[in-house]
Amino acid sequence: MGFQLSRHAPVLQQIEERLEKIETKLAYLEDFLTRLQGTLLERDRVFDRIQEEHRAMRSRLLQIYQELETLPHQKPPHY
Numbered sequence: 001m002g003f004q005l006s007r008h009a010p011v012l013q014q015i016e017e018r019l020e021k022i023e024t025k026l027a028y029l030e031d032f033l034t035r036l037q038g039t040l041l042e043r044d045r046v047f048d049r050i051q052e053e054h055r056a057m058r059s060r061l062l063q064i065y066q067e068l069e070t071l072p073h074q075k076p077p078h079y
Helices: 005-073
Strands: none
Touching: none
16 A cells, blocks of 8 residues: 555645745745834934933033023123
8 A cells, every 4th residue: 555646635735835825924924024123223223312312412401500500609791
C-alpha cells in the first residue's frame, strides 16, 4: 500500500492555500511593523526635540523670573 498523491490532492491543495494566505498575512504584518517602527522613531525624534525646547524655555523663564525679582530693588537710571 503506497502513498497515493491523487487521493490526497484536495487536502494538499487546501494546505497550500492556507499556507499562501498565512504567508500573505505575514508579509502585510512585516510591512506594517516596518512602517510602525519608522513612525515611532520619528515620534521619538520629535519628542526629544520638544523636550530640548521645553528645557530651554524653562531655563529662559527662570532667568526672566529671577531678573524680575531683582527689578523692584534697583534704582531707576535717572537717580
